[in-house]
Amino acid sequence: MxxxxxxxxxxxxxxxxxxxxxxxxxxxxxxxxxxxxSRLLNEVDRLSERLHDExxxxxxxxxxxFGTELKIxxxxxKDLRRDNRMRPDLxxxxxxxxxxxxxxxxxxxxxxEFRIKALKDEELQKAMASIKDIDFSYLFQAE
Numbered sequence: 444m445x446x447x448x449x450x451x452x453x454x455x456x457x458x459x460x461x462x463x464x465x466x467x468x469x470x471x472x473x474x475x476x477x478x479x480x481s482r483l484l485n486e487v488d489r490l491s492e493r494l495h496d497e498x499x500x501x502x503x504x505x506x507x508x509f510g511t512e513l514k515i516x517x518x519x520x521k522d523l524r525r526d527n528r529m530r531p532d533l534x535x536x537x538x539x540x541x542x543x544x545x546x547x548x549x550x551x552x553x554x555x556e557f558r559i560k561a562l563k564d565e566e567l568q569k570a571m572a573s574i575k576d577i578d579f580s581y582l583f584q585a586e
Contacts, residue, residue, distance in 0.1 A: 450497065451509040453490045454516050457483065461519045480527075480536055487520070487543045494550045503559045510551070517547050 461483060494501075524540045527533040561567055 450490070450493055450505075451512060453486070453493060454509055454512040457486050457490060457516055461516070461523050480533065484536065484539055484543065487547070491543065491546050491550065494547075494554075498550070498554070498558070501554055501558045503562075506554055506559060510554075513547065513551055517544060517551065520544050520547070 520540065521544055524537065524544065527536055527540065
């Protein structure tokens with residue numbers, strides 16, 4: 444089992460910060476702090492690293508705990524990116540944010556397909572079991 448509570452905490456924290464930032468942008472009195480945006484993007488990087496590190500141990504139960512939050516976070520980041528693109532002074536964050544969104548979407552997809560669905564696919568499990576019996580050591584022998 445992965446560190447679900449830590450991942451869930453990261454997702455919730457980033458989600459709240461990105462939502463709060465969007466609400467402040469809607470205010471006519473909003474003044475952008477570039478440091479705030481950089482901190483948010485750094486937190487998203489840390490979340491992605493955590494999900495990459497924990498990928499092999501994530502279970503269906505873990506995903507049930509943080510999957511919905513992860514989808515909401517991705518949606519919120521997309522909205523924040525769209526808002527940032529309307530402001531010339533924030534466009535410099537666009538490429539990094541786009542890549543982070545793509546990375547989180549891929550991680551979400553891979554968790555569902557390879558950590559949840561693949562474990563339930565009997566045909567795939569049989570194929571994987573038969574591959575375990577094959578000796579591939581001859582491929583790595585020096586000539």
